[in-house]
Amino acid sequence: MSETERQKLTTNQRWVIKIGSALLTNDGTGLDAALMKSWVSQMADLVRNDVELCLVSSGAIAVGLQALNLKTRPTELPLLQAAAAIGQMGLIQAWQSCFKAQGLETAQVLLTHEDLADRTRYLNARDTLKALSQFGVIPVVNENDTVATDEIRFGDNDSLGALATNLLEADVLVILTDQDGFFDRDPRVHAEAQLVPEARALDPELIHMAGKDGGALGRGGMHTKVLAAQQAARSGAATVIANGRTESVLSRLRAGDALGSLLLPDLKPQAARKRWLASHKQTRGVLVIDAGAQRALAEAGRSLLPVGVIDVRGAFARGEIVAIESVDGERIATGLVNYGAEQARQIAGQSTGALKASGLLVEGDALVHRDNMALV
Numbered sequence: 001m002s003e004t005e006r007q008k009l010t011t012n013q014r015w016v017i018k019i020g021s022a023l024l025t026n027d028g029t030g031l032d033a034a035l036m037k038s039w040v041s042q043m044a045d046l047v048r049n050d051v052e053l054c055l056v057s058s059g060a061i062a063v064g065l066q067a068l069n070l071k072t073r074p075t076e077l078p079l080l081q082a083a084a085a086i087g088q089m090g091l092i093q094a095w096q097s098c099f100k101a102q103g104l105e106t107a108q109v110l111l112t113h114e115d116l117a118d119r120t121r122y123l124n125a126r127d128t129l130k131a132l133s134q135f136g137v138i139p140v141v142n143e144n145d146t147v148a149t150d151e152i153r154f155g156d157n158d159s160l161g162a163l164a165t166n167l168l169e170a171d172v173l174v175i176l177t178d179q180d181g182f183f184d185r186d187p188r189v190h191a192e193a194q195l196v197p198e199a200r201a202l203d204p205e206l207i208h209m210a211g212k213d214g215g216a217l218g219r220g221g222m223h224t225k226v227l228a229a230q231q232a233a234r235s236g237a238a239t240v241i242a243n244g245r246t247e248s249v250l251s252r253l254r255a256g257d258a259l260g261s262l263l264l265p266d267l268k269p270q271a272a273r274k275r276w277l278a279s280h281k282q283t284r285g286v287l288v289i290d291a292g293a294q295r296a297l298a299e300a301g302r303s304l305l306p307v308g309v310i311d312v313r314g315a316f317a318r319g320e321i322v323a324i325e326s327v328d329g330e331r332i333a334t335g336l337v338n339y340g341a342e343q344a345r346q347i348a349g350q351s352t353g354a355l356k357a358s359g360l361l362v363e364g365d366a367l368v369h370r371d372n373m374a375l376v
Contacts, residue, residue: 005198005264006256008238012171014133015046016237018056018161018228019176023244025062027178031090035244036098039176042250043138044102051254052133054168056141056161057095063087084145095140105137110144113282116163117321122276126167133168158224162231166275173232174253175225176244181261182222184209201226201233201263226263233265234374235275277334278374283323285314285341287348287367294326297333298375303366304335306355309348316341318363324373335373338363 019039026032043053064083065073067090074080092108099106109129116122132139141164143157158175165173179187180195187193199206210223222241229239242249242260252259289297293308304324316322317340324333337344344367347360355361 005238005262006258009172009240009253010256012238013050014052014168014170015172015174016054016056016161016165016168016170017043017174017176017250018157018164019058019244020157020178021058021062023176023178024057024059025066030066031059031063031094033094036094037101038248039244039250040095040098040102040104042248044099044104045251046254047104047136047138049254052168052170054129054133054139054141054164054170055095056157056164057091058142058157060084060087060091060142061145063090081145081147088142088145091142092140099138105135106140107132107137109139109141111141111160111163112144112147115144116167116276116279117282119276122167122279129164129168158228159231162228163279165232165237166235166279169235170232170237173228173237173239174250175228175239175241176249177225177241178243178245179222179241180243180246181259182206182210182225182241182263186222196261197258198262198264200266201229201239202266206263229263231278233263234278234376236265238265239263274374277321277336277372278376283314283334284316284320285312285322285337287312287322287324287337287344288327289324289332290327294332297324297370297373301370303370304333304368304373305352305365306344306347306367307349307351309344309367312341312344312348314341318343322368324368331376333368333373333375335368337368339367 024032047053061073061080061083064085064087067086068083096106111125115125129139141160143160161173161175182196183193184196185193206226210226225241232239240253240260240262242253246259249259287304287309288311289304289308290310293304296302296308297304310327316337318338319336321334322337323331324335325331339347347355352365
């Protein structure tokens with residue numbers, strides 16, 4: 001364990017803390033009031049020591065499912081939305097009560113992916129969160145499940161935690177879970193599983209180690225936590241995955257104790273515009289590229305030219321956000337496309353010279369310019 005890296009947690013001044021459903025609701029038996037009070041007491045100490053906080057709280061659907069006497073998470077969207085509508089009231093009231101006892105004000109912030117897909121709304125959300133922090137108000141952020149659809153849903157609150165980290169340009173994302181940290185294999189299945197105390201968030205081996213089982217109540221798992229850590233790393237933030245049931249876990253992390261797993265960024269923070277581009281899980285279309293184009297983007301930092309595109313999927317207009325993927329379906333980048341879908345299909349796979357000769361390059365040489373692209 002690197003003491004130097006852990007020591008940075010003692011000085012970082014902007015934290016995003018994400019708490020999962022299973023932990024918050026004691027595996028679906030109801031909100032764990034004692035744990036909530038303990039976390040809030042520790043968060044209050046952080047605030048008193050000049051740490052700006054944003055809380056990303058799961059649990060609304062889990063609380064609603066309990067009220068509806070449903071033991072497992074349904075797949076039907078209306079049932080999920082109904083559970084969220086019921087559970088959100090109890091969840092936010094519980095947080096407000098705990099923070100009020102510590103003399104702190106809270107604010108409820110509900111987001112959908114659509115809120116952040118638009119650049120102006122993204123900036124508005126960022127400014128609101130920052131303004132709340134400046135007033136010492138703790139934003140309690142959750143996905144707006146009551147209006148979310150399959151197309152605009154974040155998919156898990158680990159991702160939402162990473163988005164909040166990017167929005168606030170936070171120093172650290174703390175993910176509290178019911179596990180002691182990130183293991184090299186699922187400790188619930190493999191007794192010999194080893195805790196990974198420290199790693200680079202963008203190490204591709206972490207994804208291979210992570211399972212995809214999110215449990216009966218939540219959508220996340222270690223897989224989504226690693227993806228969240230990778231997303232947070234692109235804005236220069238470290239991620240800690242730790243057991244929320246550990247006594248004084250937040251206070252001890254702040255003190256630099258070696259708890260959980262520390263996943264570190266190894267890149268300089270992206271520019272604000274590229275952080276916004278990289279944050280999008282939902283896009284208007286997909287450009288599938290060949291191996292040569294993939295190397296040009298990932299290794300040489302070049303723009304995406306039509307010649308490297310082998311397939312165009314979806315319906316999108318010029319200036320909309322598209323995903324750039326390999327032939328194996330791996331997302332390489334996200335960017336603002338210079339051509340609509342119909343024009344993109346016309347020019348895909350053709351050389352720049354041929355396209356100039358035919359007069360089809362009316363919006364420039366690149367399908368996606370490197371300045372409007374963020375590698376993921």
